[in-house]
Amino acid sequence: MTTSARNRAADESVFRERRTAGATFYTSRRRHEDLTIVVKRFPPRGVATRDFVLVHGIGVSSRYFQPLAAELARFGTVWVIDLPGYGASPDPRSSPTIADHARVVASFLRESEIENPVLVGHSMGTQIVSRIAVDRPETTDRIVLIGPTMQPKARTLWRAAARLMRDVLVEPPRANWVVVTDYLFRCGIPYYLRQLPHLLTDPLEERLPLVQAKALVVRGHRDGIAPPEWCERIVSLIPDARFETVRGPHVVMFTDPERTAELIHDFAA
Secondary structure, eight states, X not given: OOHHHHHHHHHHHHSXXXXXXXXXXXXXXXEETTEEEEEEEEOOSSOOOOOEEEEOOTTOOGGGGHHHHHHHTTTSOEEEEEOTTSTTSOOOSSOOOHHXXXXXXXXXXXXXXXXXXXXXXXXXXXXXXXXXXXXXXGGOSEXXXXXXXXXXXXXXXXXXXXXXXXXXXXXXXXXXXXXXXXXXXXXXXXXXXXXXXXXXXOOHHHHGGGXXXXXXXXXXXXXXXXXXXXXXXXXXXXXXXXXXXXXXXXXXXXXXXXXXXXXXXXXXX
16 A cells, blocks of 8 residues: 555544535644644545645635635545644644745655645745745646735735735625634634745745746636736746636635636646
C-alpha cells in the first residue's frame, strides 16, 4: 500500500464521516515541522480525472470552499485545507508568512503523494498557490486564482479594510455568516492582525512572470476586493493564463459553486 493509500485509509477509519451538499468528506490533521494543518478529503463521486487542492484566504477557513468541493468531487478527489491557525487548525503561536503557508501545503502534497493536482487559491490563497507554483514548479501544471489580492495601490491597512467592508455589503447573508464567524471565532482578530502584514507586503506581481503552470483567473462580477483591471494585469503577467468572470461577489465559489466548478473542470481537462 502506498503512503497516499495508507493516509486515505486512515482518514476513513479514524475520523468521523461527514457530508455536505450530497458529498462525503473525511478530516485529518497533518504536521510539517512546527505547523499543523487540517485537511478535508472529498472522495470522487464519478470518474476521477484530477485531484483538486483548495486553499482559502485570510481570516476564513475551508468552510466556504465546501460547496465548490462538493461540485468538484464529481470530477476527482478534492482536498480542502485549513491553513495553520485558521478554522480547525491549531494556533501556531507565531505568524506564518506566505512562504511558510506554501511550504506546509507543498509538504502535505509531497508526503501524501498527490501528483499534479489543480491548485485552487482564493484571495490570500492565490498568493500561497502562486508561491508553490514558483518555488516548486514540479508540483502542478495548473493553478486557479479566484479573487486574487491585492494590487499594489491597495496594500495598506485602511484601503484593505475599506474594500472588505464594501464587499460585505454585496455578499449574501449566508456567506457573510460563514466568513464573519470564521474571522471572529475560528481565526480570531489577534491572529488576523498578525497575518495581515504578510498579505499586504507580499509582492505577488513580481513572481507571476515566473509561473510555469497554466493559470485560470476567476473573478466575481461584483467583487470589490479584486477589480477587473487587477485581474487582467495578473493574466498579462503570467505566461499562459486566461480570465473568466462569474456572476457573484468576492466569494464566488460559495455563491455559484456550479459555474465555478465547471470552469475549473474544463480548465483542468
